[in-house]
Amino acid sequence: MDPESIRQSLEGSGLRCTPQRYGVMAFLMEHAGHPTAAEIFEAVNRLDPRSTRATIYNNLRDLVQAGLVREVAVEGRSARFDAKGMRHHHFVCDRCGSIEDVEWYEVPRPAAGSLGKRVLRECELIVRGLCTRCAPRGTLSAKRRRRVDT
Amino acid sequence: MDPESIRQSLEGSGLRCTPQRYGVMAFLMEHAGHPTAAEIFEAVNRLDPRSTRATIYNNLRDLVQAGLVREVAVEGRSARFDAKGMRHHHFVCDRCGSIEDVEWYEVPRPAAGSLGKRVLRECELIVRGLCTRCAPRGTLSAKRRRRVDT
DNA sequence: ATCTCATATTAGATATAATCTAAATGTTTC
DNA sequence: GAAACATTTAGATTATATCTAATATGAGAT
Ligand SMILES: [Mn+2]
Ligand SMILES: [Mn+2]
Ligand SMILES: [Zn+2]
Ligand SMILES: [Zn+2]
Numbered sequence: 001m002d003p004e005s006i007r008q009s010l011e012g013s014g015l016r017c018t019p020q021r022y023g024v025m026a027f028l029m030e031h032a033g034h035p036t037a038a039e040i041f042e043a044v045n046r047l048d049p050r051s052t053r054a055t056i057y058n059n060l061r062d063l064v065q066a067g068l069v070r071e072v073a074v075e076g077r078s079a080r081f082d083a084k085g086m087r088h089h090h091f092v093c094d095r096c097g098s099i100e101d102v103e104w105y106e107v108p109r110p111a112a113g114s115l116g117k118r119v120l121r122e123c124e125l126i127v128r129g130l131c132t133r134c135a136p137r138g139t140l141s142a143k144r145r146r147r148v149d150t
Numbered sequence: 151m152d153p154e155s156i157r158q159s160l161e162g163s164g165l166r167c168t169p170q171r172y173g174v175m176a177f178l179m180e181h182a183g184h185p186t187a188a189e190i191f192e193a194v195n196r197l198d199p200r201s202t203r204a205t206i207y208n209n210l211r212d213l214v215q216a217g218l219v220r221e222v223a224v225e226g227r228s229a230r231f232d233a234k235g236m237r238h239h240h241f242v243c244d245r246c247g248s249i250e251d252v253e254w255y256e257v258p259r260p261a262a263g264s265l266g267k268r269v270l271r272e273c274e275l276i277v278r279g280l281c282t283r284c285a286p287r288g289t290l291s292a293k294r295r296r297r298v299d300t
Numbered sequence: 301a302t303c304t305c306a307t308a309t310t311a312g313a314t315a316t317a318a319t320c321t322a323a324a325t326g327t328t329t330c
Numbered sequence: 331g332a333a334a335c336a337t338t339t340a341g342a343t344t345a346t347a348t349c350t351a352a353t354a355t356g357a358g359a360t
Pocket of ligand 2: 184232239
């Protein structure tokens, strides 16, 4: 990912380009795996400038507010994050819980009658099933939902 | 909601129909508002047999395992629950964060090519926008995402 | 290049949500 | 009614996220 373009998208959103913030943004752009704050913390600190937990959370909050990052809507304990690049849907594995991107396509909107006075902005999809790694092991025992390690 | 049918769905899933468990299930069936564990705790205890926090969580876990209840996939700190009655999609308000049901309809599946070897089970929709209460106030200031009280 | 100050980072404390523990209570089976 | 099993309970514990207020720093102004 182009370092200069990251700097520019940060500054274009009125955010200073600090090493810590840059690290979070760069990591999210390079990893479409929807990491948790803890995973981001560990990853960016494995390289250089040691960020604090608080800094990671602060930056995630700022990046979300700026519209560069979003928190992914999934069930489960900890928030997962996603650099907002190309629009896309999500696939969630019943067995291991991994979340993968699914190529964007327009989805038919609910009938006007069923929406009432609500103002609709977007329709996003959550596709569920078994991921490539879990599919072979059969459709049973989709219980544990334990995230297998990459 | 018919008390006897609740009892039956519990026992049909191999769960004993205790007052505490019944209370959780009945509350979820009567309130399509996707309450948190804390909200359920407070509500069922406002009536009679005082459940413990642990009991609420235990029963939610059991009900989810039994397939009678699901945890709703949304962003945010605490888990939200939903009695699995009729299939439906969800609407999430950008402004107040409220989650409402949207009448079910089949959604076109992703192209086979974009799914790869994944095994697809279901496609559910998250519709975003402004709820009936928030729509009049205009589309701006969709920032706070503070849940307004009912 | 240096100054300046709004912004950002930090360590640690605190808050909140969820789970665990082991003991007590309730229910079913024999 | 005793044994076996399921459920509830209070309280401790863990996990996740946020807050605080002291310090450091980046980027524009000079
Ligand atoms: Mn994604
Ligand atoms: Mn629902
Ligand atoms: Zn999987
Ligand atoms: Zn609203």
